[in-house]
Amino acid sequence: MPVGEDRTREDTVLTADISDAVGDTGGSGIQWLAHWDGWFVSLTFARGIAPEELAARLGALPGIRPGPLGATxxxxxxxxxxxGDGVARxxxxxxxxxxxxxxxxxxAERLAEVSWGGVEAVHLDPQPDHPPRQFAYARxxxxxxCFGLGEECWRGGHQPDLLLPELVAAKILSPDGACARPEDEPCxxxxxxxxxxxxxxxxxxxxRHLIEDTPLPAFVTCTR
Known part of the structure; x- marks a missing residue:
């Protein structure tokens, strides 16, 4: 998609329709996800592209715009x-x-594609049927x-040790990359x-309200 003035207009349209879904961090963070029983949706973040472009890179089917949708x-x-199809808000x-x-x-399948052109992309997948929860980062x-939460000692990707200093500082891993948490610690x-x-x-x-309650622009996406 073109950048510049056209991209600015697209952003304005999106944000005007979802004013509740645009803002600063507001102190919300993402740690609350760990204790949320309703975490069944995957979350993909991208820095450097607009929301509509993120949808396109996730495989949004052209011409299918169901309108703002809440979670239900x-x-x-x-x-x-x-x-093989899903819905992305x-x-x-x-x-x-x-x-x-x-x-x-x-x-989960398109993260590297999402990150084309200097974009950063993060994917969090709750994997409710096949734990553990999954993290992946592309640029x-x-x-x-990439690694499973609780299985940080088994890391993949082109730079598997990218987050090792932070994981060691948080006492999640030891300096040699082994697990450093108590075995009986709650998941x-x-x-x-x-x-x-x-x-x-x-x-x-x-x-949380953006995931659960807020109607957001929605796209049908294809993983095939």
């Missing part, structure tokens, strides 16, 4: 899509565009670092510590 309606629509918060992905998450077309607290590292490193924040 988005889940209903996701249930009506064909296998998009907005911008704290300097990042974000997509709340209902159904099949495109962000400029490359998947740099939610362990996940919160890792989310705190991600929150601090990438300045991530997303208020």
């Amino acid at each position: 309606d988005a889940w209903s629509m996701a249930g009506e899509t064909v296998d 998009v907005g911008r918060w704290g300097g990042w565009s974000f997509a709340v992905e209902h159904g099949m998450p495109s962000g 400029d077309g490359e998947l740099l670092c 939610e607290e362990r996940d919160r510590l890792t989310l705190a590292v991600l929150e601090s490193r990438f300045a991530l924040a997303l208020p």
Whole structure:
């Protein structure tokens, strides 16, 4: 998509319709996700592109714009899509565009594509049916670092040790990359510590009401 004046107009249209979904971090962070029983949606963040461009890079089907949807309606629509399709609700918060992905998450498959052209992209997947929760970070077309929350000792990507200093400082890992947390620590607290590292490193924040309640511009996305 072109940048410049046309992009500014697109941003204005999006933000005018979702004023509640545009703002600074507001102190919300992302640590609250660890203790949220309703975390069933994948979250994809992108810094350097507008929300509509994020939707396009996630595989938004052209010409299908169901209008602003809340979570309940988005889940209903996701249930009506064909296998491999999902619904992404998009907005911008704290300097990042974000997509709340209902159904099949495109962000898990397309994160490197989302990050083309110097863009940063973060994907958080709750994996409710196949724990643990997953984190991935890409920049400029490359998947740099990924791991499961609670399994930070097994890291992938082109720079698997990218977050090792922060994970060691938070006493999640030892300097040699081994687990440093007590074996009997509750999973939610362990996940919160890792989310705190991600929150601090990438300045991530997303208020719960945006995920649960706020009608956001929605797109049908295809992972195939």
